[in-house]
Amino acid sequence: MKKIVLLFALLAGLTAYDAAAQTKVDANLSLPISTDVYGARYEFVQSMINSKQAFLVDKFTGDVWRYKSVGKDFELIKRDRPDRVVEDKINYQLYLSSENSKLCFLLNIHTGEMWRYTKDGDRKFRKMELPRK
Numbered sequence: 547m548k549k550i551v552l553l554f555a556l557l558a559g560l561t562a563y564d565a566a567a568q569t570k571v572d573a574n575l576s577l578p579i580s581t582d583v584y585g586a587r588y589e590f591v592q593s594m595i596n597s598k599q600a601f602l603v604d605k606f607t608g609d610v611w612r613y614k615s616v617g618k619d620f621e622l623i624k625r626d627r628p629d630r631v632v633e634d635k636i637n638y639q640l641y642l643s644s645e646n647s648k649l650c651f652l653l654n655i656h657t658g659e660m661w662r663y664t665k666d667g668d669r670k671f672r673k674m675e676l677p678r679k
Contacts, residue, residue, distance in 0.1 A: 591642050599650065601640060607631065608638040610652060612669060625652070626673040629659050 587606050592613075593599035600613040602620060608628060611620035631637040637656060643649035650663035652671050661671035 585636070587636075589640065591640050593642055594644070595646075599642060601642070601650070603638065603640040603652070605636045605638050606634065608652060608654065610640065610663075610671065621669070623663070623669050623671055625661055625671040629654055629657055632656060 587604060589603050589605055591601050591603065598615060600615075601623075602611045602613065603609070608625065608631065610623045610625070612623055613619075614621055631654070637654055639653045639655055641649075641651045641653065651674075652661045652663070654660070658676065660674045660676060662674055664670055664672050
């Protein structure tokens with residue numbers, strides 16, 4: 547009986563240590579915060595460098611909304627030349643740099659097409675011309 551109690555105590559201690567190790571964040575790192583859930587249609591991504599960089603992305607359609615902290619609402623961001631998608635599947639990934647909050651990209655994971663978020667005049671995802679083999 548003592549062995550079983552000791553075993554459970556050891557397992558509980560290891561589980562608590564593992565959970566604490568996963569939640570520690572190096573203060574020198576500025577990683578984007580993501581609520582990604584495997585297979586989920588929507589994802590919320592926010593920069594730890596710039597709190598104004600917070601986006602909600604529909605990973606099926608590629609629609610991206612920017613959270614406006616002043617108005618406390620979301621603004622749909624226009625995108626140059628949308629592309630084709632696979633119906634009812636994840637098609638897009640949003641990348642937000644951990645070192646430069648101005649670097650934000652939307653990628654179609656099937657076609658490789660990419661857009662860069664810009665704030666020149668209006669906020670928009672501009673299509674990038676990528677080199678092809």
